[in-house]
Every structure is written in structure tokens, then in C-alpha cells.
Amino acid sequence: MEQPVWDDPACSVGTMVRGALWLLQVVGEGNTFTKNQLRDAFPGVSQIDRRVRDLRDYGWVVYSSTEDASLLTEDQRFVKAGVAVWDPKARRAAAPQKAMSSKDRQVVLARDGYMCTLCGIAGGELYPDDAIMTAVLSVSRRTVTGTDGHKTEALVTECKRCRSGRGGAAIDVNAAVAAASGLGPGEFRRLLRWLERGRRGATELDRAWIACLSVPPEQREGVADRLRALQISRASDL
Numbered sequence: 512m513e514q515p516v517w518d519d520p521a522c523s524v525g526t527m528v529r530g531a532l533w534l535l536q537v538v539g540e541g542n543t544f545t546k547n548q549l550r551d552a553f554p555g556v557s558q559i560d561r562r563v564r565d566l567r568d569y570g571w572v573v574y575s576s577t578e579d580a581s582l583l584t585e586d587q588r589f590v591k592a593g594v595a596v597w598d599p600k601a602r603r604a605a606a607p608q609k610a611m612s613s614k615d616r617q618v619v620l621a622r623d624g625y626m627c628t629l630c631g632i633a634g635g636e637l638y639p640d641d642a643i644m645t646a647v648l649s650v651s652r653r654t655v656t657g658t659d660g661h662k663t664e665a666l667v668t669e670c671k672r673c674r675s676g677r678g679g680a681a682i683d684v685n686a687a688v689a690a691a692s693g694l695g696p697g698e699f700r701r702l703l704r705w706l707e708r709g710r711r712g713a714t715e716l717d718r719a720w721i722a723c724l725s726v727p728p729e730q731r732e733g734v735a736d737r738l739r740a741l742q743i744s745r746a747s748d749l
Contacts, residue, residue, distance in 0.1 A: 512598040518552075526553065527562040528597045531571065534563070538589045545585050569594040569605050572675040580643040591675060611650060615666070619650045623668035625721055630673050635724040638672070646670040654681040658688075 515522040517532035524532075533552055538544045546560060553559040563573065570593025576582040594605040626633050627648060634648040648668055655665045665682065691702055726734055 512595070512600075514595070515597055524597055525562075526556055526559060527565050529553070530559060530563040531566055531592070531596050534566075534571075534573075534589045535592055540589055540591060543582065543586050543588045546587070547585065549587075566593065566596065569596055569602070570675075572671075574671075578644065578647050578671055580645060611652075611666070616650045619666045620648060620668055624718075625725070626668065627670040627673055628667050629669055629677070632670055633721045633724055634670075636720075644672070646672070649674060656681055656683045656685075658684050 514535075515524060515528075515532060517529050517536050522529075530549075530553070533549075534544075537552070549559055549563065550556075556562070567573065570591075572590035572593070574582065574588040574590055576584050576586065579588055582588060594601050596602045620634075625648065627646065632638065632646040634646055636646050638644050638646060648670055650666050651669050651674055653665050653667055655663050657663065662681075667682075669677070691699070694702060723731065723734055
């Protein structure tokens with residue numbers, strides 16, 4: 512289907528679709544825009560911010576200052592376009608499924624150790640290759656293709672960067688087996704232990720670091736002060 516013009520009065524698409532077209536045709540991938548610019552483009556539309564956020568359910572990636580620390584509070588960055596939502600067929604095929612409950616989301620996050628199952632980063636941690644971007648975790652629905660070709664659905668924890676890079680890719684069990692088959696004996700045994708435990712073998716230091724990251728930033732100095740006092744106490748006992 513041909514891409515409509517975002518402000519064509521003869522085009523009868525909904526606000527979310529017009530927002531997607533505005534991002535593509537006015538802002539452009541990789542560029543920033545402000546909330547006021549968005550509202551000025553859609554005067555009289557009271558929930559245009561929410562309609563643009565809804566695009567994330569269709570694979571569109573838009574960062575705020577939460578995901579990209581280089582942005583000001585009023586700024587957003589259009590990172591990548593997703594499904595062509597102006598095409599009714601494509602939109603129906605990619606329509607988000609039933610909303611996940613907060614309880615289910617917390618269960619999955621806890622199961623995965625509050626770490627991205629793809630890159631292993633913890634929520635709130637800075638990326639090693641990007642000192643201004645903080646990892647934000649979310650729970651994604653993924654289609655899983657089993658060894659017999661049968662497809663099921665699974666919930667997995669992913670950071671937003673991995674999620675945006677992966678798109679709607681399915682999980683292939685045979686591909687996982689193939690990737691593991693090339694490991695050396697020691698790595699193979701370690702991987703099997705992780706599978707038996709149901710989680711990666713994080714160290715005590717890893718678990719302590721994740722616990723400290725869960726503390727609000729304004730209270731972490733207090734944690735550090737108590738740990739320094741504990742360090743001094745331990746040294747005096749030696």
C-alpha cells in the first residue's frame with residue numbers, strides 16, 4: 512500500500528497512523544523532536560502523545576530522556592520505524608495481543624534475574640559501549656519454534672535496545688542447540704548447569720550489584736556510606 516501524506520485532509524486514517532507518518536515524513540529516523548512540536552502538528556488532539564507511544568506495540572522505537580540521557584525532558588528521539596501501520600493488513604497482522612498484567616510481568620522479570628536475556632545487562636545499568644544510555648527492561652512476547660516445528664508463545668525479559676534490534680524475531684530451539692554444540696567441554700558443562708538452575712550463573716557480586724541498582728539513585732550514596740562503614744568494621748575485626 513502506498514504511504515499516505517501525514518496531513519492530507521482527504522486521508523481518513525486514525526491519529527496513531529498520522530503520528531507514524533509525521534515521524535517518518537517530518538522528523539525522520541535518528542532525529543529528535545519536542546512534545547510541543549508534536550502537539551503543534553496535531554492541534555486539538557488531546558492524546559497525541561499517547562497515540563505515538565502506542566506505536567511501540569508495532570515495533571516503532573521512540574526514546575525519551577529515560578532511555579537516552581542525552582535528551583532533555585521535553586525531547587524525544589525517533590530511532591526506528593516499525594510496522595507500516597497505514598497498511599490495514601500489516602497492522603492487523605502485527606496487532607498487539609492481550610495486555611500483560613503487572614503480576615505476570617514481575618514474575619518474568621524475577622525469573623530472569625532482572626537482567627536482559629539477550630545481552631545480560633541489568634535494569635538501570637549503563638551500557639558498556641554507551642555511557643549515556645541506561646538499560647530499561649521490558650517483557651516481550653516471543654514465538655518459539657520447537658524441535659518438531661511446533662510453535663508456542665513465551666515471555667522473555669529484554670532491554671529496550673535489544674528488543675528494538677531484534678524486532679519481531681522468533682526464538683528457534685534448533686538454533687539454540689546448534690549455537691551450543693560448538694562450545695568447549697568446560698563451557699558446555701557450565702551451560703548445562705545454567706539450564707538446570709533455570710538461570711545464568713550470576714556471582715554474589717553480580718547479585719549485589721543488581722540489588723544496589725534497584726535502589727533509587729538519590730539513595731545510593733547512603734548505601735555506599737553504609738558499605739564503607741561495613742568495610743571498616745570488617746577490617747578492624749581482622
